[in-house]
Amino acid sequence: xxxVLELKDLSVFxxxxxxxxxxxxSIPRGIVTTVMGPSGCGKTTFLRALNRLHDFNPEMxxxxxxLLNGESINEMEPIELRRRIGMxxxxxxxxxxxxxxxNVMAGFKLNGVRxxxxxxxxxxxxxxxxxxxxxxxxxxxxxRGSFLSGGQQQRLCIARALAVNPDVLLLDEPxxxxxxxxxxxxxxxxxxxxxxxxxxxxxHNIAQANRVSDYxxxxxxxxxxxxxxxxxxxxxxxxxxTSKFLxxxxx
Amino acid sequence: MKTCVFERHISNDAxxxxxxxxxxxxxxxxxxxxLLFSLSFLGILPLLLIVGYVLVKGISCINFDFLFSLPVxxxxxxxxxxxxxxxxxxxxxIASLFSIPVGxxxxxxxxxxxxxxxxxxxxxxxxxxxxxxxxxxxxxIWMWVVLQMGHFSALAGGVALGVMMLPTVVKSTxxxxxxxxxxxxxxxxxLGIPYYKLVLRVLLPMSKGGILTGVLLGVARVAGETxxxxxxxxxxxxxxxxxxKPIASLPLVIFNYAxxxxxxxxxxxxxxxxxxxxxxxxxxxxxxxxxxxxxLKKVFLSGEKSEGGE
Amino acid sequence: xxxxxxxxxxxxxxxxxxxxxxxxxxxxxxxxxxxxGGIFFSLFVKALPAIKHNGxxxxxxxxxxxxxxxxGIFSFIVGTLLTSFIALIISVPSALAISVLLxxxxxxxxxxxxxxxxxxxATDLLAGVPSVIYGFWGLVFVTPVIRYFEELLxxxxxxxxxxxxxxxxxxxxxxxxxxxxxxxxxxxxxxLKEASYALGATRYETVGxxxxxxxxxxxxxxxxxxxxxxxxxxxxxxxxxxxxxRLPANILRFILGPGNTMASVIANEFAEATNSVYLSSLxxxxxxLFIISLILNGIGKWTVRRFAL
Numbered sequence: 019x020x021x022v023l024e025l026k027d028l029s030v031f032x033x034x035x036x037x038x039x040x041x042x043x044s045i046p047r048g049i050v051t052t053v054m055g056p057s058g059c060g061k062t063t064f065l066r067a068l069n070r071l072h073d074f075n076p077e078m079x080x081x082x083x084x085l086l087n088g089e090s091i092n093e094m095e096p097i098e099l100r101r102r103i104g105m106x107x108x109x110x111x112x113x114x115x116x117x118x119x120x121n122v123m124a125g126f127k128l129n130g131v132r133x134x135x136x137x138x139x140x141x142x143x144x145x146x147x148x149x150x151x152x153x154x155x156x157x158x159x160x161x162r163g164s165f166l167s168g169g170q171q172q173r174l175c176i177a178r179a180l181a182v183n184p185d186v187l188l189l190d191e192p193x194x195x196x197x198x199x200x201x202x203x204x205x206x207x208x209x210x211x212x213x214x215x216x217x218x219x220x221x222h223n224i225a226q227a228n229r230v231s232d233y234x235x236x237x238x239x240x241x242x243x244x245x246x247x248x249x250x251x252x253x254x255x256x257x258x259x260t261s262k263f264l265x266x267x268x269x
Numbered sequence: 270m271k272t273c274v275f276e277r278h279i280s281n282d283a284x285x286x287x288x289x290x291x292x293x294x295x296x297x298x299x300x301x302x303x304l305l306f307s308l309s310f311l312g313i314l315p316l317l318l319i320v321g322y323v324l325v326k327g328i329s330c331i332n333f334d335f336l337f338s339l340p341v342x343x344x345x346x347x348x349x350x351x352x353x354x355x356x357x358x359x360x361x362x363i364a365s366l367f368s369i370p371v372g373x374x375x376x377x378x379x380x381x382x383x384x385x386x387x388x389x390x391x392x393x394x395x396x397x398x399x400x401x402x403x404x405x406x407x408x409x410i411w412m413w414v415v416l417q418m419g420h421f422s423a424l425a426g427g428v429a430l431g432v433m434m435l436p437t438v439v440k441s442t443x444x445x446x447x448x449x450x451x452x453x454x455x456x457x458x459x460l461g462i463p464y465y466k467l468v469l470r471v472l473l474p475m476s477k478g479g480i481l482t483g484v485l486l487g488v489a490r491v492a493g494e495t496x497x498x499x500x501x502x503x504x505x506x507x508x509x510x511x512x513x514k515p516i517a518s519l520p521l522v523i524f525n526y527a528x529x530x531x532x533x534x535x536x537x538x539x540x541x542x543x544x545x546x547x548x549x550x551x552x553x554x555x556x557x558x559x560x561x562x563x564x565l566k567k568v569f570l571s572g573e574k575s576e577g578g579e
Numbered sequence: 580x581x582x583x584x585x586x587x588x589x590x591x592x593x594x595x596x597x598x599x600x601x602x603x604x605x606x607x608x609x610x611x612x613x614x615x616g617g618i619f620f621s622l623f624v625k626a627l628p629a630i631k632h633n634g635x636x637x638x639x640x641x642x643x644x645x646x647x648x649x650x651g652i653f654s655f656i657v658g659t660l661l662t663s664f665i666a667l668i669i670s671v672p673s674a675l676a677i678s679v680l681l682x683x684x685x686x687x688x689x690x691x692x693x694x695x696x697x698x699x700x701a702t703d704l705l706a707g708v709p710s711v712i713y714g715f716w717g718l719v720f721v722t723p724v725i726r727y728f729e730e731l732l733x734x735x736x737x738x739x740x741x742x743x744x745x746x747x748x749x750x751x752x753x754x755x756x757x758x759x760x761x762x763x764x765x766x767x768x769x770x771l772k773e774a775s776y777a778l779g780a781t782r783y784e785t786v787g788x789x790x791x792x793x794x795x796x797x798x799x800x801x802x803x804x805x806x807x808x809x810x811x812x813x814x815x816x817x818x819x820x821x822x823x824x825r826l827p828a829n830i831l832r833f834i835l836g837p838g839n840t841m842a843s844v845i846a847n848e849f850a851e852a853t854n855s856v857y858l859s860s861l862x863x864x865x866x867x868l869f870i871i872s873l874i875l876n877g878i879g880k881w882t883v884r885r886f887a888l
Binding site: 294295297298300301302304308309311312313316318319320322323370371374375377379381382387388390391394395396397398400402403404405406409411412413432439463464468489490492494495496499500503520524527528538539542545546549550553 | 593596597599600601603604605606607608609610611612614615616617618621622625670672673674675676677679680684698701702703704705707708709710711712713714715716718719720750753757781782783784786807810811812813814818842845846849850861862865866868869872873876880
């Protein structure tokens with residue numbers, strides 16, 4: 019399988035504490051890779067290093083490198099990197115002062131890119147269809163999104179991230195703030211989306227990881243304990259720690 | 270299986286992140302940052318100019334004579350501002366006498382009876398009072414005190430300053446007492462101790478710091494006020510400790526000397542300004558010493574975050 | 580038995596003390612309300628004769644001549660508005676720049692914390708300088724510069740002018756506005772900013788597209804509050820504005836020459852007002868000022884309150 023992201027000795031420090039310890043792994047393209055582990059194992063910290071969000075915090079230090087399609091992210095312009103690696107956050111955060119239409123186009127609007135209306139319209143429709151939200155909002159595109167439920171808001175955020183056509187989509191515990199029905203919707207969506215974009219998902223919910231993953235990374239206390247094909251890892255984990263986590267003994 | 274929209278999308282890719290657009294975005298970003306820094310610097314610059322000026326021009330004027338002697342008639346050299354310094358102290362003292370008791374009690378009232386109709390009127394009055402222009406307060410106190418007494422007086426000046434100080438004391442008392450955790454109140458009341466003892470023996474002592482801060486800040490503010498004194502205390506070229514006679518004060522002296530045509534008086538105005546600024550600065554710093562910045566904000570802004578708890 | 584009796588007796592004493600205490604607190608509260616009411620009432624009563632005498636001429640007329648009994652404050656209103664608005668125009672960019680810097684840029688720098696506290700302390704210091712000292716400094720520092728421009732433009736040379744008052748007023752309201760807008764900008768949720776950065780926006784784009792748009796109403800409120808503060812400012816303005824009742828048609832002439840504001844007229848003339856209509860008219864100005872600051876402060880504070888919720 020082709021590799022889209024390659025991690026080389028990636029570490030993240032908060033002051034002197036090493037939160038993510040020398041990760042070396044290749045993330046395959048076109049499938050859903052899930053990063054699992056108990057709370058505090060560094061999976062969110064690791065995810066945020068991938069689109070260089072830690073740049074905004076002077077107390078965080080990132081060492082090592084990540085190659086996106088062979089290019090080092092440290093040598094890329096960060097704003098370009100963030101267009102190529104998109105992110106959806108734990109708590110849905112659509113812009114309250116923008117309409118649904120504007121929210122989807124936010125990636126363009128905020129970057130000062132003006133598109134022809136016909137192109138913009140088709141992007142909005144395409145992304146909302148991909149995010150499974152089109153049917154519900156197609157008549158209300160120009161209204162503010164305050165009437166949307168949590169699950170719908172999260173799908174709007176997904177549409178917004180998709181609009182700039184990223185290579186990789188990072189999902190940071192996207193359903194932990196949602197109810198089970200909305201969660202199920204989003205999980206279905208994740209499986210469909212991998213046709214268009216590589217997905218890297220962080221979750222502490224083992225059942226969810228089981229439902230959606232193709233490839234699995236298991237982290238514990240900042241270290242990558244085991245990684246591999248999802249089905250294989252679930253059925254026959256090679257590491258003792260992994261099996262302890264999967265069976266609920268740990269975490 | 271990308272749709273043709275996405276393919277069209279990809280060919281726009283270069284336009285989105287490549288070439289000229291990329292450079293222009295970075296220029297805007299950096300340019301904006303420089304703009305912000307320059308504007309901020311321009312905003313702070315006057316502070317350096319003013320404080321520096323006062324320091325430089327005033328320090329040459331300060332000596333024992335200046336601080337401890339009285340003003341001399343126009344034309345003669347020398348003289349001091351002892352009466353103004355004493356006058357300011359007297360006025361602040363009278364202001365505190367009025368505003369501290371009423372202020373603390375008012376703040377306690379707002380805390381105890383948060384939900385009653387009267388309490389919302391009191392809260393509203395405090396807010397409005399804080400915004401009344403100082404000269405308007407001067408007019409009103411002139412009517413209430415000066416007219417009744419038939420002449421200007423330190424009492425009138427002190428009352429005017431007291432009215433200006435009141436909202437600060439009320440708000441800081443209210444904010445600080447509110448911070449005392451519910452668990453402590455409940456614990457004391459559960460011991461069968463009456464409410465008034467809870468307030469006097471527990472809540473007030475625990476709120477000492479915050480209340481003191483409010484008082485210090487209030488004093489710092491009114492010590493520099495001139496407008497309300499213009500037709501209440503009025504000023505006095507002689508030494509006076511009487512509350513029924515007009516009295517001098519530092520801001521009044523600065524005003525009179527600064528707007529006069531005499532060089533010598535200008536020089537003394539700088540000296541007086543230095544003393545006043547140092548006084549206000551020391552008060553502000555010691556106020557900050559006692560409490561965190563968050564509570565300070567609540568006292569001076571509209572208190573919008575104070576409703577609904579922390 | 581004895582203890583029971585003693586307890587009952589002191590229980591009544593305690594109840595009395597409780598009642599007394601609550602009464603005292605309530606009295607303090609009532610005093611405050613009465614104080615405010617009294618202020619308004621007294622102003623109104625004292626101004627009443629002038630209100631009857633002047634009618635609407637008060638606001639429309641530009642002749643202020645106590646000798647002939649004409650009390651029109653139109654030129655003072657214009658002076659007040661001009662000084663306040665020019666002061667705003669000068670100080671709003673800097674105040675906003677300081678607020679944005681404090682909440683969006685400085686926290687990301689390694690030595691950020693030092694500059695943050697430096698900036699905060701500097702603005703607080705600026706806010707604490709008494710008004711007279713600003714006025715004095717303005718007389719010495721600002722008026723010569725204005726005299727230079729008046730000479731350059733062949734206008735009568737005064738130095739003291741609307742512009743002088745506006746410039747110093749701008750410096751005075753800057754800390755107040757910076758402080759309130761800083762509060763407002765800090766309320767922008769971090770997740771919205773993160774979402775913007777995650778989409779690849781630059782800092783400039785995030786500040787303009789998200790932060791300022793989100794806090795727009797709060798910032799407007801801070802401007803309104805600063806306007807209220809500026810209109811009520813007396814001493815520095817009195818010392819710098821020139822105290823003249825003229826009203827030239829040319830705006831530039833007006834700004835570069837002496838004028839008057841409502842507050843400065845009161846400050847200058849109240850102690851020497853000779854007849855009762857004169858005093859009453861001055862009080863009418865005071866009442867007018869009172870109501871204007873009430874409205875401005877009310878709008879401003881209400882908007883900030885709504886925004887913070």
